[in-house]
Amino acid sequence: MKKKLRLNINLKSRHVLIILLILCGGLAVTTLTTGIVKDPVRGAFVDMVVPFQNGVNKIGTRLSKVFSGFQDVQKLSEENEALQARVDELIMENNALLQSQTELERLTELYDLDRQYTEYNKVAAQVIAKDSGNWYNTFVINKGKNDGLAVDMNVIAGGGLVGIITETGDNWSEVRAIIDDSSNVSAMVASTSDTCIVSGDLALFGSGKIEFSELRDRDNIVMEGTRIVTSNISTKYLTGLLIGYVGSVSMDANNLTKSGTIIPAADFKNIREVLVITDLKQTKENSD
C-alpha cells in the first residue's frame, strides 16, 4: 500500500493527464453504450447527496425567514404561502372546470358523453436542488418512490404545468422543466382544441417566455392572452393542464401554421414548492 502511494506521487502531471484522459474516454464510452454503470452509480450518489441538500435547503429557508424579519412579517408570509397554495389549487381546479365545460359543450352536440375531467391526486414536494450549470433546466425535489412518485408524472406549480419527472430515487426525483431546451410538450388551444407544440428555448427564457409552433389556427382566433393547455393526444402529459397564455403570435412562412411565444403560468424563477400529479396518463387511459 505504501509503495503504491509513493509511486502515485512520483507520477508526472503529464502522465496523470493521460491516464485520466483515457479514463474519461472509457467512462464516456461505457455510459453511452451501456446503462450498466450509469444508473446505479448516479442513484447511489444522489441518494447520498440529497440529505445534505435537504439540510442546506432547510437552513436556507430558515435563514431567509430570519432575514424577512419581524414575527408579524413571518406570520404574514406563512399565511400568504398557505393562501398562495390555495390560489394555485383553485386556478388548477378552475382550469379543469373551464376545460370540461368547453369540452362538454362541444361533445354533447355529437354524442352522449359521460366522461368528466377527474380531480387528480397530488403530492406536494419541495425543490431542493437545481442543475449545476445554466444550460439545463432540471431540478431535484424531495419526494421519490417512497411517496409513490414515478417517472413521467406531471409536475405543476402556480396553477401551471412545470415539467415532468425524468428520474426517481427512494426519496428524490428529478424534474425536467418545460422551459428546458430539450423539452417538447404537445399542447392545444383551450377553446378550440387546435393542437400545437410547445418547446422550451434557452435563448427565449431570459425574457420569461417559451415557444410554440405548428399551430393550425383554423378559426383565426388565437391572439395575445389565449389559454394554452396540454393536449389530449400527448402520451405523457395529462390533458388540460394550463401551460400559459399566448404572448405573441405570427403566421409561419408556409402560410398554414402559426408560431409564437407563450408566457408560462408557473413562475420558473422562484420555484420552491411544486405539486406532483400522481396519476399517470398511460395507466389512467388504460384503466378507463
Next chain:
Amino acid sequence: MRRKAAMLFIIGLFLLLQTTVLSRLPFAIVTPDIMMILTVSMGFMQGKKEGLLTGFVSGLFIDIISGSVFGGHAFLYMMAGYFSGFFCQIYFDNSVRLPLVLVGAGETFLNLAIYLSNFLLKGKLAFGKYLAVIILPTVAFTVLSTLIVYPILYKINHLLVERQKEASSSLWIRE
C-alpha cells in the same frame, strides 16, 4: 492523505453550494460556477497535477449529479485545471488578477464546449442568442464571484500547505 480528504470535502461542499444556495441568490440571473473557480485556483496555486485532479473529480461529480455522459464535464474541468497549472510558476502572492483572467478563460472554454457538443450538434444555430443569454452572463458572474471565492481558497490552501510542511518535507508545494 489528509490533504486529499480535505480536498474531497471541499469539492463536495462546493457542489452542494452550487446546486442549492447559489442558484437561489435573489439577484443572480445565472448561477456562478464555483466548481470552475475551485479547479482553476487549485491549478494556479498548486500546479498542473493538483489542478487536473481537482478538475477531474469536480467534473465527474457534476456528470454524476446532472446525469449527463460520464467523463464529459470531467474532461472539460480537468483541462481547465491542467492549463491553469502552467501559470503556477508565477504564483507568489494573493493577488487576484491572474486568477480572474484564468477563471474567465476556463469558464468561456467550458461553455463554448457545452454549446458545441450539446446544442450546435442538435441544430441550434443561434449562437449569438446563446452567447448573450447564457455564456456571457455565466462567465461574467463567475469571474465576479472569483473576487470573493479566491481569497477564501487562498487561505485554505495556505492552511493545508503549512500543515503539510510540518508533516513532511515540502513534497506537495511545487513540482
